[in-house]
Amino acid sequence: xxYLDEYRDGDVAAKIVAEIxxxxxxxxxxxxxxxxxxxxxxxxxxxxxLPEGIELVHGPGCPVCVTPLEMIxxxxxxxQRKDVIFCSFGDMLRxxxxxxxxxxxxxxxxxxxxxxxxxxxxxxxxxxxxxQVVFFAIGFETTAPANAMLVWRAREEGVKNVSILVSHVLVxxxxxxxxxxxxxxxxxxxxxxxxxxxxxxxxxxxxxxxFKVPIVITGFEPLDILQGTLMTIRQLEEGRAVVENExxxxxxxxxxxxxxxxxxxxxxxxxxxxxxxxxxxxxxYKLRWEFRDHDAERLFDVKHIDTKEPEACISGQILRGLKKxxxxxxxGTGCTPQKPLGATMVSAEGAxxxxxxxxxxxxxxxxxxxxxSVESVRGAA
Amino acid sequence: MNCYVEETNMCLAIPGKVVETYDQxxxxxxxxxxxxxxxxxxxxxxxxxxxxxxxxVHVGFAISRVDEAEAERTYQALKDLDQLTExxxxxxxxxxxxxxxxxxxxxxxxxxxxxxxQ
Numbered sequence: 001x002x003y004l005d006e007y008r009d010g011d012v013a014a015k016i017v018a019e020i021x022x023x024x025x026x027x028x029x030x031x032x033x034x035x036x037x038x039x040x041x042x043x044x045x046x047x048x049x050l051p052e053g054i055e056l057v058h059g060p061g062c063p064v065c066v067t068p069l070e071m072i073x074x075x076x077x078x079x080q081r082k083d084v085i086f087c088s089f090g091d092m093l094r095x096x097x098x099x100x101x102x103x104x105x106x107x108x109x110x111x112x113x114x115x116x117x118x119x120x121x122x123x124x125x126x127x128x129x130x131x132q133v134v135f136f137a138i139g140f141e142t143t144a145p146a147n148a149m150l151v152w153r154a155r156e157e158g159v160k161n162v163s164i165l166v167s168h169v170l171v172x173x174x175x176x177x178x179x180x181x182x183x184x185x186x187x188x189x190x191x192x193x194x195x196x197x198x199x200x201x202x203x204x205x206x207x208x209x210x211f212k213v214p215i216v217i218t219g220f221e222p223l224d225i226l227q228g229t230l231m232t233i234r235q236l237e238e239g240r241a242v243v244e245n246e247x248x249x250x251x252x253x254x255x256x257x258x259x260x261x262x263x264x265x266x267x268x269x270x271x272x273x274x275x276x277x278x279x280x281x282x283x284x285y286k287l288r289w290e291f292r293d294h295d296a297e298r299l300f301d302v303k304h305i306d307t308k309e310p311e312a313c314i315s316g317q318i319l320r321g322l323k324k325x326x327x328x329x330x331x332g333t334g335c336t337p338q339k340p341l342g343a344t345m346v347s348a349e350g351a352x353x354x355x356x357x358x359x360x361x362x363x364x365x366x367x368x369x370x371x372x373s374v375e376s377v378r379g380a381a
Numbered sequence: 382m383n384c385y386v387e388e389t390n391m392c393l394a395i396p397g398k399v400v401e402t403y404d405q406x407x408x409x410x411x412x413x414x415x416x417x418x419x420x421x422x423x424x425x426x427x428x429x430x431x432x433x434x435x436x437x438v439h440v441g442f443a444i445s446r447v448d449e450a451e452a453e454r455t456y457q458a459l460k461d462l463d464q465l466t467e468x469x470x471x472x473x474x475x476x477x478x479x480x481x482x483x484x485x486x487x488x489x490x491x492x493x494x495x496x497x498x499q
């Protein structure tokens with residue numbers, strides 16, 4: 001399966017689905033961890049393509065969704081300052097805080113800038129020595145090496161007017177939190193491909209063993225998702241629970257050692273609050289003490305900002321795989337990407353936004369089987 | 382995609398071809414071509430990457446090397462999913478360099494610097 005057509009081949013998809021059907025003897029609930037996988041699943045109708053009884057639920061793998069409201073409010077408080085240039089990836093700009101979003105602050109005269117790479121902040125800082133350049137450092141393990149490099153280089157080059165507002169979260173503690181919940185329904189995981197490109201999958205092995213749950217690190221193509229699903233179902237049917245790598249053409253067990261090393265130099269593990277979920281112990285990064293001069297939360301004294309999330313939507317339950325977007329009465333009506341109520345709709349990467357983007361809000365009442373077939377996978381090629 | 386502007390998907394990485402490599406203040410950098418767009422990327426995490434090779438780039442950092450066929454396939458998949466808008470973020474210009482490159486000390490101490498595999 002070397003080239004594109006082979007990865008989009010409807011016949012191959014049909015064969016994998018047939019094999020899943022052959023090995024499956026009972027219903028199973030799997031979770032895809034990553035928001036990119038959710039988009040692929042919804043766009044290609046993979047959830048509808050799977051045999052009856054195989055349920056895919058969406059995980060907490062959207063970094064924008066899980067960034068807590070209080071961190072967004074802290075970002076806004078900093079971005080409003082006249083002595084600050086506030087930098088962010090583009091997807092955080094329209095995420096609403098308690099009072100408006102970063103676009104609003106920009107329109108009111110705040111110096112808010114979108115960057116492509118965290119290293120752009122160093123360039124901005126050099127050209128604006130009188131301003132403090134603050135970067136909103138959110139994301140999972142995939143993004144942490146880039147943010148770590150920004151802080152490392154700032155210190156190494158003596159660029160004192162750069163700091164980061166850290167809201168980094170980690171996948172394995174979130175998986176553990178989901179499995180520990182008495183309400184948990186998830187029996188197997190499609191692990192996050194690009195997170196593991198950085199971190200490897202070694203750290204998932206104790207999780208798999210402890211909770212006796214299969215974890216198959218999976219890519220983002222339709223056939224990746226189907227193959228990952230088949231590998232997970234095989235394990236479940238055979239009573240096995242190990243970590244397997246469906247995405248071996250990209251990643252290995254060890255990941256990118258250099259990236260891990262710099263991340264460990266700059267960050268340390270800390271408790272983190274997840275939007276809609278609450279605090280998960282040891283589930284994120286904070287800056288190490290020696291980098292405190294680049295810690296925006298400390299520099300701007302915003303630690304006191306503590307926002308309580310209004311319970312207007314079911315994002316928290318969606319992020320834990322307990323509910324689906326259609327289970328929310330506001331989905332597609334009172335809650336849309338233009339006017340989101342909660343976490344999973346605020347980001348294009350969120351599960352609710354994915355359902356909305358691909359028209360699932362228009363066909364809530366249709367029979368799922370009428371919506372998609374193997375042909376849709378073939379047609380996507 | 383739509384009503385969203387300048388998204389950056391923080392799960393996905395975009396494959397591109399290394400068309401130029403250079404040193405920038407001690408960091409190994411590259412110009413990487415994604416379809417018709419060329420952006421700058423940092424190669425510090427895949428230090429052995431050579432000109433003409435393909436890398437998976439996430440928020441301006443190459444995190445893994447990939448082969449050409451895989452790169453093409455992944456690029457098309459992301460395009461189909463409307464997940465390439467990260468590339469549309471504005472280019473930040475830098476003032477001319479005046480200081481000497483510093484040493485990338487974090488690479489010292491025995492790491493191989495890159496766990497990328499194909």
